[in-house]
Amino acid sequence: MPNPRIAILISGTGTNMEVLLKACASGELPAHTVFVGSDKETAKGLATAHNLGAETKFFSYKSGRRAAEEAIAKAVRENNIEWIVLAGYMRILSPEFVHEFAGKIINIHPALLPAFPGAHGIQDAWEAGVSTTGVTVHIVDEEVDHGPILAQEEVKRLDGDTIEDLEARIHKTEHRIYKAALKNFFEARNKK
Ligand code: GRF
Secondary structure, eight states: OOOOEEEEEESSOOHHHHHHHHHHHHTSSOOEEEEEEESOTTOHHHHHHHHTTOOEEEOOOTTOHHHHHHHHHHHHHHTTOOEEEESSOOSOOOHHHHHHTTTOEEEEESSOTTSSOSTTHHHHHHHHTOSEEEEEEEEOOSSTTOSOEEEEEEEEOOTTOOHHHHHHHHHHHHHHHHHHHHHHHHHHHHHO
């Protein structure tokens, strides 16, 4: 079976995307990244993806979410994308979009879901004073930061930590577990 064709969607720095792109290129992750898309034309990650030789696409939300999602869906269909990989994509996908690609959208979240969903998972966990937070990789369903969990790993808050220290360890964990979780997921699918 050929490697699955994936699209990665980002909104910002794109460090997770960069790790995934490099893992695809080296063969460590058995997938082919067909394009990297962003809702932000100036996202740093888009330039990174371009410099790494990936095709990049900008999906404008200027005319609303529906138009933007139609453009994404069209690109996904036309390019025979099998999995949509969200890597810091800061838009909420509509239930209609999720429904069309049910079970085909994967996300990473910087907290131990179902705890601390939303755009500020690290900060919310920090402010709640939890001693353990973490990272979750999951399939996206119609609810925000919700759906079947593919992988989860704890990250402890250590004595003397600043929020930046905790954040750095969470990102380091993300970079390791996203590619590992996707690898397991794609390999399981290849065996079917
Ligand atoms: C990550 O923490 C991810 O979990 C969250 O957004 C952040 C994106 O970081 N959804 P980067 O753009 O991959 O550096």
